[in-house]
Amino acid sequence: MLTLLKRPSAFLPLLISAGFLAAFAVGIAQGTLVRQPDEDAGAHLFQLLMPLQLLTIVFFGFSWIPKQPRAALPIFTLQVAAAIVVVAVVYFHHL
Numbered sequence: 001m002l003t004l005l006k007r008p009s010a011f012l013p014l015l016i017s018a019g020f021l022a023a024f025a026v027g028i029a030q031g032t033l034v035r036q037p038d039e040d041a042g043a044h045l046f047q048l049l050m051p052l053q054l055l056t057i058v059f060f061g062f063s064w065i066p067k068q069p070r071a072a073l074p075i076f077t078l079q080v081a082a083a084i085v086v087v088a089v090v091y092f093h094h095l
Contacts, residue, residue, distance in 0.1 A: 001071040009060040010075050016053045017082035020046065024089055033095070046090065053083055 004010055023042060027033030057079045064072035089095075 001074060004064060004068060004071045004075060007060075007064075009056055009063065010079075013053045013057050013060070013079040014082055016049050017079075017086050020049075020086045021089070024093075033093075043095070050083070050087070057083065 024033065027042075057076070060072070060079065061076050065076060
């Protein structure tokens with residue numbers, strides 16, 4: 001499983017989610033996370049990176065689950081869960 005995590009299709013979706021969650025935490029800590037009438041750079045990054053993240057997750061699933069299901073399924077589950085957490089944070093905070 002650890003050797004599979006070295007693949008970009010395995011770790012990139014996790015890095016994207018971690019980056020979004022870190023930016024959200026920094027925004028909360030600084031008090032700068034408010035809904036704006038016009039979208040800022042963070043919203044545009046979200047709109048560009050989330051489809052890329054989802055495509056990478058699908059690519060990982062199709063390429064590694066048939067080859068190494070025992071190692072790939074936990075990583076795939078973690079990727080999907082991380083993406084759901086990010087979307088849930090944006091949805092519930094009305095960002």
